[in-house]
Amino acid sequence: MSTVHLIDHPLIQHKLTLMRRKEASTNSFRRMLGELSTLMAYEITRDFPLQDLEIETPMEKMVGKVIDGKKLALVSILRAGNGFLDGMLNVVPGARIGHIGLFRDPETLQPVEYYYKMPENMCERDVIVVDPMLATGNSAAAAVQQLKTKSNPKSIKFMCLLAAPEGIKTLQAAHPDVDIYTAAIDRELDSHGYILPGLGDAGDRIFGTK
Ligand code: URA
Numbered sequence: 001m002s003t004v005h006l007i008d009h010p011l012i013q014h015k016l017t018l019m020r021r022k023e024a025s026t027n028s029f030r031r032m033l034g035e036l037s038t039l040m041a042y043e044i045t046r047d048f049p050l051q052d053l054e055i056e057t058p059m060e061k062m063v064g065k066v067i068d069g070k071k072l073a074l075v076s077i078l079r080a081g082n083g084f085l086d087g088m089l090n091v092v093p094g095a096r097i098g099h100i101g102l103f104r105d106p107e108t109l110q111p112v113e114y115y116y117k118m119p120e121n122m123c124e125r126d127v128i129v130v131d132p133m134l135a136t137g138n139s140a141a142a143a144v145q146q147l148k149t150k151s152n153p154k155s156i157k158f159m160c161l162l163a164a165p166e167g168i169k170t171l172q173a174a175h176p177d178v179d180i181y182t183a184a185i186d187r188e189l190d191s192h193g194y195i196l197p198g199l200g201d202a203g204d205r206i207f208g209t210k
Helices: 010-020 026-044 080-089 138-150 165-174 202-207
Strands: 004-006 050-056 061-067 072-077 096-104 111-117 126-130 155-163 179-185
Touching: 010 026, 010 179, 026 080, 026 155, 026 179, 026 202, 072 080, 072 138, 080 096, 080 126, 080 202, 096 138, 111 138, 126 138, 138 155, 138 165, 155 165, 165 179
Parallel strands: 004 179, 072 096, 072 126, 126 155, 155 179
Antiparallel strands: 050 061, 096 111
């Protein structure tokens, strides 16, 4: 079974609480999401392997550490996943970006793909799939399934801001190899699939739509 990593650094908890408030403006919500994604990116990259590199400082030669040839792709689940990208790119500026768009079929209630665009050489890449809200887990599980089927990356991690217990269960059951990184685990879903206490519709709050 995959591991759920709760990234609950005090700075992350503080910003998350401010973001959740209904009176937070689009501007401040977006800014805090950017800051949070940078902070979370530190934690999700913690296990990146290092290699030695011989360098020369102005004083003498030394052997330093650099990241070991990691080929990374961030894959955003449209549209709210895009809110994570800029902040994460502060930490991993060379990462390539992919996008997956899914909508829910109103009759079957199953996710249907409408967009899929990935960088080259995905089978050599480690992937972080990003979506701020892991609610029912159906979109996340479907996105990961599409990635595995169409692009077969080396590894996949899933990063969100808030997770519902239902979403964690669904994603873990479908993809026990995909670790989940989240800033909080909330109580439950409401009857419309919204996270409680949550923060509302993440896409609407990032883009200022309703
Ligand atoms: N998507 C959101 O944007 N918010 C939720 O609470 C659940 C899914």
